[in-house]
Amino acid sequence: MDSLKQVFVTAGTTLVRHSHDGSKLYVCTNSILKVFDVLNPEREPEVLDILGKVSSFEVGELNGHRYGIVTSRSGVCEYYDLDSLQSMGKLVRSPLSLRDAVFTHGGSMVLCGGSDGELKLVALGADASIKSINTGDQVTAIGYNNIGDLAAVSLSNGDVSIYAYSTAEPVKKHVYTNITEKHKLLDDEDEDDLDIDDSFGTHPPEAKNVAGVCGCDWHPDGDLIAIPTKDKEIEVYDRTNFSSLEFKFKGHVHEKPLVDLKWSPNGAHLASLGQDRKLIIWETASRKSTKVYSLPENGCSLSWGRGDGDFEIVVGTDHGHIIRYESVVPMEETGTREGKVVADEAESEPESEVTGLFDEAPEDDFIVDDDGSGYVEKKRSLETNQPIKHRKVVIDEPAYRPSFEIQPYSPGGTPWNGNRKYLTMNSVGYAWTVKLESYNTVTVSFFDKGLHNEYHFKDLYGFNVASITEDGILLASATKGKKSTIMYKSHDQQDTWIRTLLLQPGEFVSSVTLSKNSIYVATSLGFVRKYSLFGRIERIEKTAPVVACVNSEKYLFTVTYNSGSLNFNVQDLDGKYFQRNEHLPLALASGSYSSYPLKGVFFSLDGDPCVVGSDDFLLILTRWRDPLQASWIPILDTAAGVKKLALGDDIKCWPLGLLKNHFNSIVTRGSEYPSFPLAMPLEIPVKLPITGEEEEEDPEEELVRHITLGELLNDAIQNDDVVDETAQERLADISVKYDAALLKQFGQSCNDSNLHDALYLASKLRDERALHAASKIAERLQLVQLVNKITKLREARLEWDE
Template sequence: MDENVTKVFVSGGSTFVRHSAKSDFLYVCSSSILKVFDLTKPEQEPEVLDVVNGAKSFETGHNTALVASNNGECHIYDLKTLKETATLLRSPLGLTSAVFTHGGAMALCGGLDGKLQLVEIKSSEHGVKSTVDVREQIASLSYNDVGDLAAVSLANGDLAIYSYTTAEPTRLHTFSSILVDKRSVIGDADTLRADSGLPLDDDDDDMDGFDDDLDQDIANGGAPQTQPMGKDSTAKFSSVRPDWHPSGDLLAIPTRVREIVVYDRSDLSKPKFQFQSTKDGSHTKPIIDLHWSPNGKLLASVGLDNKLVVWDYKTQRSVQSFDVPMRAFSLSWNRHSDMIIIGTTSGNIIRYEVESSTSKLVSDEATEQEGDEEEEGTNEHLDIDGEKEADSNTGGSPGADSLGSEGLFGGEDDFIIDDDGAGYTENGKRSADDIHNGSGGMHKHKKVRFDNQYQGLSRLLPYSPGGTPWETSRRYLTINPVGYAWSVKQEGYNTVTVTFFDRSLHREYHFRDFNSIDIASMNGEGILLAGSAYHKSLHGSKERVKATMIFKTHDQSRNWQREIQLQPGEFLTSVSLGPNAVFACSSLGYVRRYSLYGRLERLEKMPPVVACINSSKYLVTVTYTSPYNYSFNLQDLDGKYYQRSESLPISVSVEGKRHPIRGLFFSSDGDPCIVGQDNVILVLSRWRDPLQACWVPILDANEGLRRIATGDNVTAWPLGLFKDQFNFIVVRGSEYPSFPLTLPSEMSVKLPVGDDSEGQKTEDTNEEGNGIDNDSDDQPKEKKNSGNSAEEELIRTIVQAELLNDAITNDDVEDETAEERLAALSVRYDAALLKQVGQSCNEGDISDAFYLSTKLRDDRALAAAAKMAERLELAGLVAKINRLREARMEIEEEAEEE
């Protein structure tokens, strides 16, 4: 055993150990020092970094480390440059735990003040996104990065589960008194790491000298001799930190009765199973630490009985046990799941090799249940050039050679670790041909070239309303006012989670994706997902490939999956789920209609389709015309065209943007809407009449945000249009919505006619802040801007009334208050005109005032116009308006007589 023990810190101290998830680095932290070992270069001295004193937790992410300290500070460090990056948080009381969240973009911190604080890592301000008062001291945190769930261990023995899928966390479940009660010890300054759920070395802070004698450490059990443990001492040493399974589905909890129970996140009301002790190992004293292996097949736990036990997930029993010669403090698996390293309370680390037979005992549950699907799915993610993306969070290939007894503790490791299981080329990536053929050979890196047949379509990309590209290991598949679906990369598959803004409608659910799902469509009843086969069709080969389409109802009452045989070079560009039909459109212009039961009902061919949406009656398709122009079609579900191949007024050649379309949806009154990269919301008007359709810009979202939001680099991610309110997600500091997703916001529509704020910001660009000069006395500008505001209100009212009237006439609106809204718009129309009449009267422009009066519809509005003219002593205008009223009355009387 001695050869497996390494003295890392001669001064002793409780020692954190963490392995890199992507490479062969081991991070060992103790006594305000972090040492970085390259396991492939055992002869090389470790690199050293000074960290904050009094570390209570130590976590590593993608080239970063997070340290929470008992002085209330949380620090982040760059593991490449070995420098401190920032102080994320300062708390008045000590912090006990900090973990990375949302793919490493955020950090969740908790401590003695009982507050959970979510802090931004990527932004320079490191602002606190949310704060939750849990009303109890926090002992430890564990985070599920797949489902964005936080397991919060409380000092009173409770375990609370919080959802961080949105910016406002939600408590999903509380396990009452399942953990050891630490209230008597968590605030004790001499507590042996109790407030982090792990024991501290009781002589951490009073080391009188160096101790580099391993034999003495082993003889002493790694710590000074102590009195037999009482109730409080047991509580100090007992772990209260649960651990999430790498798949994100399971949570292993060390209970107060020294059992390890496992819960499924889909049903936290009862345990899924409990690990059973066997002759191969069990714990007779409290558990100090536990962790799942990276491949999820095994669980390792170490206890105060100086035992390291390996548990098998499939059999739910212990399969291997080791004696630990000194007091353990933490444990970590290497990325190949065949070696465990334990950090002790005396500055040592101990290596244990897990028998290969043990590693092979388990056949992954997903492999058994989804084996056929996994064979079909490739889980390859490509960028727009068709090259494979670097997977920043995925571990190495499970089949790669493990370190075994080599590395830090043995002989030379002169082989290259294939971090992403993709093979290496001179430029670090495989070519597109290698990806397609599965070759890992050393070939020259090259861009994908399309055959001439497909050259013009190289700009086409799969599109989902609200969808985003991959951000490290996660992406949004679709976002709309109902909710959103998001995907997280796993080892060999993805995990898709479906979440709702109104959690009373449906319960959040998740499933494993073995089909490389990259497009989706969602409504209040279900979700439609598809693997577009985009990466399989990039090179334009003559081989036919298959796309996969999956439908799920939110209540799981009806699910189906079917494959779509595609033409050579074809891939799905968009899918749409409506109340009574499903559509799948492709890069070669095939439009396939399916029933909600997965039956093909209609097939049509048109120019290459860029995007599609459908309602209960209509289908809108956006088609590719040229590299500089898109067209649109509007037809009913049976194929009758209302508009065909009409030009779409959005910019297609938008440099640096992933897709020219930011949003495509039907308004609540059934009118098609589209949002381009300029963030102007266009609504289609008069589309039921041939050759009359026109796109009306009803809102410039960028300008609207400048009116209602503060700060720079704020954009709107479009979701929908409800009556006169634009629904969107506020995006700050990035191009796409981040994790966690903020709740939707609303903005009143306002036509971009150049109103007061726009005029002032254009002319007063030298003014600090928002550019508005509040002290300006430029009267002509005020006159013009005031007029623009009244004009905008009038035009907006006309547009809204026209849209609503068409919908009512054609029985396309479901709102029972539609008639009342139309009547209210008629009143607003006259009111907007009267404002302009008043402006013209004030300016003495009698001709303009009378012209506007002729447009007034209600006699009461005409009477009001006459009174305004009379107050300003415009007798001629009063006479004209009165004659107009009399003429209208005569016409009405004649009409009644007839």
């Protein structure tokens, strides 16, 4: 059943959008936006004055607040608060018309484009920065995948370009050449010449496409993209392989080009609107058309709404009307290729006999409240789209209950930012997860785009701890109580396995770690299990509750909580201890995620354990291969280091790793954690906090730094722990720089006539050439007595060598 309602007295392009929960219907035309209360249809709509010459309208949410963006053919993109119904200001001004804009990155940014051929990414909020790239042709429409941060950009030449916006610099992933209708967009001045007046509905034939062009739409689970073709068909592609056609919808087809298309909120159906005044409903599972509606007027846009148990569709027309089609399809269906939500093929296959190591246990609804939200978000209500809150289960925990609250920890992992979070991050790459209604999705990406292709998979287990290497990724669900699911995936998709781990009451997986040859899973009760890369358990140990763990190809480093403080352990992969229950000098603070004592835990490129605490100091462990000799050296104040290299206020950094003598990190602005899109890594030279003051050049700091780096590298070389073939050359270079730093101080002491200090410094020089240089400096300053003593020092060394 359909019903036609007049919204605007004057004719014109009418755009419709529902709020995410379906409770509001937004209808706009030039200069006017009306807001209808879907739950109380008898109420008069609220009205907001907006831009004129509207070309697109979109609705988004951020932290439960509704916002809108409008673009105009006069080249303006404006931002609106839809809850308070007021303008938040203009985001973009372009000399040519803007054609489309979408919310991106969970609603925190806006991507827009138009006749100038540029895509502009605008950060909302105080930063309000704009980044632009050139597409090579006019932008007619933008479809955005908020799960994979992918933009499908339709161009006037018929191409569709796919851009990845997961990093600060977008990457072009694929181009569909000449696939859609070609459109020559008219600029605002050209439209004025045609005497177009949308408010009175006069559309000359030459200006049919002024209102907008049908773009592409992404499936709600982020896997599939529907593209309207120039043959008036709808082709569907999977983002795992953009070049291969997944399927075409079959059955009743449009006789004229498409105007709009949208997947249903659950992805079970697709609706398309054509210039032939047809609204067609397509079923995802069967890939066929199931319903066809004939419109009394030309449709401009469509939007899916939620009725009483069924989805409905609202269409905006070119006469200022909206048409409501009730009970289009039922809401309970889901929409993958087979019509149901399934895991990856490897996730759904029967478990091998290795599963016998971990007997299955009943599901437990209790999930560790790692985001501080106080509830488990299992699914959302279909009526309100709000999270259904589950009562926390009270579990009898052991008598040992530390005042410090251990939380699930992954190196580089962040708390939830809306419906997304980074699971883990290091110098190799990163993985992030996005919450959907009935499951999550995980995307794995790499800083070196030539290493592996980015890939994604469905997560039915709620993974929230992870570890990534060049070869694969390890994930675990930190479910508290009965069991945890552990999954390993190789990046080449050749090896995948899933295992179930039984847990004690109150226990959860607190950290996992992966290297090229081994896997470790640690829990909040101190159980540490070692597995092969094929899921075979090889060792189990009980220790103090584990806060974090990382492993290299030869060693395991764990941080534990015991007697009110953090301790650390270093073992080889056979379990032999080098350091055991030694104090870790980090301050404890219980409570929020931001006060957690660990920001980063990793092995340096040369195999030494490193930690970054909440105080932002990078500490590296020295002399740890010798009993009772281990000591932590602060080799960088990361907060000071990033401020020296980056411009702007409120600059911080997020740890990735230590690469030789450079700290690898992600710069954050205005936040403690990396946001979306992810900035490119920044390398900060290590600098020891000798004086605590910022100085451009400090020979004392140079000296101590090179002593520390030389000691670390020499120890690693002596124990065959260095994989870098240039290690010996680097050690020789450190020795040269050590002497150079000594000579700077020697020269300063000579200028100050501090001859005793100068002679002491000369005695520390290692190379004969450096001693000769010191002698020349003293001779140039006519310090004869010092020259004689250096000469005697050189002669004594020569005799010793002989």
